[in-house]
Amino acid sequence: MLKKSLFLVIALLGLVRCTDNFEEINTNPNDPVNVDAAYLMSSVIVNTAYNLTDENVSGVMGIPSRYITRVIHNGDDTYRWDAESWGFAFNNLINNEDLLRQARAEGDIHLEAIGLIMKGYLFGILTDTFGDVPFENAFGAPEENYTSAYSRQEDIYNTILEYFDRANTLLQEDGRLSLYAAFDPMFEGNVLKWRKLANSLHLRYLLRISQKNEEAFDTIQMILNNNDRYPLILSNDDNAFLPYLGVRNTDSSPLGSYDGDFYDRRPSKVFVDFLLERNDPRLPVWVRPVANPDAGTVDNNEYVGLPLAVFGATNYNGTTNHLNYESSNYSEFSSVFHDDSNSLFNAVIFPACETYFILAELVEVHKLNYGGTSAGELYLEGIHTSMSQYRVEAEAEATDYYTQPLVAYDGTLEQILAQKWVSMLFVGGSETWFDHRRTGYPVFPFGDLSIRDEIPFRMPYPADEASYNAENYEQAIENQGWSDDSNYEKMWLLK
Structure with missing residues (x-):
């Protein structure tokens, strides 16, 4: 953990130095690294991890996950949601698209793979949050970006699944990722860890789309049958996360001293x-x-x-x-x-415990096979992994945590999802909201001021869309069969 924190400091300092000596470094025959592409990669990774965790802690996206209650600004808690910005994702996607263009122009397949992983991850969160979104033509000329047509959620899902599979394939070939280790603040140029992230995200989104396309289970079983070709995140050592540095507000905990209203x-x-x-x-x-x-x-x-x-x-x-x-x-x-920086709180994109809970659901509910491992074993391993992540595994063992009636495995999806919910505290992108929306679990109580005894299904589109992209905005609402842009309208995934 300390090594990762120190490495991130060095990486960020390196970015500043690179801008001062760009010509010298970029033409060094002994280190043929495209610093511009390396900078873009670092920027996308850092800003994605921090921005999405901040949204999940401080923004509206954190409310339906039900970890937090607002004391004063409780309009969000009542589910009276206004239009929500999608800049947290699209701002990073613009840089990521530049990364992909440069990687493809230079034939750098490993940088292309990272760009595909981040693009799939960010667009996955966007479509899970809003429904149909600009996708296919989202990155045209600057004057066109404001009037992009919306792509169907089904098409977006099918494409991002291809991104993750393609990334895993590219990373199995010889490439140059190790040369970019100093610019990779998450995995330090470790190809295997990037493959594990690609496949774990692939598994996450396959499970989500399986309720609309049962053929997804065939792909899932293929992944589970081929651990060498499709390695997964199964250890906290492989968690996809960034530590908080605590140097300035942009790299500090969203509940730290820079947050004026953390109370x-x-x-x-x-x-x-x-x-x-x-x-x-x-x-x-x-x-x-x-x-x-x-x-x-x-x-x-x-x-x-x-x-x-x-x-x-x-x-x-x-x-x-x-x-x-x-x-x-x-x-x-x-x-x-x-604390502005604490080794136990990081900006997490994908934790190992999530993999185990996904596997437990697949084995228990959908009767898939993961090397003969039982759903109960996978469920308990998910909890073990979370306890280890927060360094309380010894306390859990000493207090017989795992054998008490409310924790001992009872073979229900409700129990799997409840432990998954609590174990994935503040994982970026409101993953537990998306799980609740998909399964109804955990079952949450509602407050006296809640406008409905039901958690919203989506965020309303940004207000600018109705003003500057009105034709496409209205067409998207019509295409999805909605009466308006309400947070209780159901997207394709939920119908």
Whole structure:
């Protein structure tokens, strides 16, 4: 972890130096690296990881995952969502498209593979969040970018699945990725780790599309049968993440000192209660206890979560001043998140625990085979991997965490998805929202102020689309059979 943190510092400093000596470095016959392409790769990786985690912690996208309850700005908690920007993805996709153009022009197949992985990942999040989006013609001339037609979600999904497969194939061939190690802040030019990310993302999206196309299970089984050709992320050593440096606001925790209203975001009641009910050793890692439990008027537990969308949230549980720790009778997130940089909180694109929970669902529900491993074993390995990620595996073993009734495997999808939800805390892109939307699990309670007892299905399109791309925007709504751009309209994937 320390090595990765130090490496990222060096990589970012290297980017600055490269701009000062571009001609000298770019023409060095002993190091034939295209610094411009290397810079683009670094920029896409860093900004994607940080931006998506920030969206999942501080933005509206984090609300449906139900880890956080807002104290003051609870309009989002009631699901009264306004139009949402998609700049968090498209800004990075523009640089990524330049990376792909340069890689293909120079025949650099490894850089092309990384560009395909990042393009598939970002467009996957975009279409999962909004529905149909500009895709096929999204990167034309600058004057055309504002009036791009929307591609169908089905077509986008089929194409990004091809991206992941193509990337894995390209990375099996001889290439130059090792030359770019100093510009790769996530995997340091490790080809095998990039292949594992490509295949793990492939698995994630195949499972998601399987409810619309059962042939996806044939591809999934092929992947599971060929570990050498399709290696997966199965160890925390292979997690796709970036550490926070804590140097400036752009590379610090989204709940750190640069965040002026972190007191507004508190651990939710459903999240804290889930951990309390299971005596989960991750609870004290993630959540700070209240200063005086006896002062609580409705909840005297050491850890108290804030209910979603309730009247008088600032005064919940007898709180007199939610901005003051001593006067607040509901919990804050721990220093792991409030530190600008902490080795236990990183900007995660894909964690190993997710792979195990996906495999458990595939074996239990869809009756696929993963080397004869049972769904229960895969489920437990997912929890083990999460415990290890947060360095509490010994505490979990000592307290018999795995054998208690609420944790011991019961063979249900609900249990798999519940543990997957809590284990994937703040994974970028609201993956647990997409899982809930797909399966209905975990089952969440709703607040008195919620406009519906149902989590929204999507984000409304950015407001600029209705103004500057009106014809294509309106056509997209019509093509999807919607009456309007509501967050409760169902995209193709959910119909």
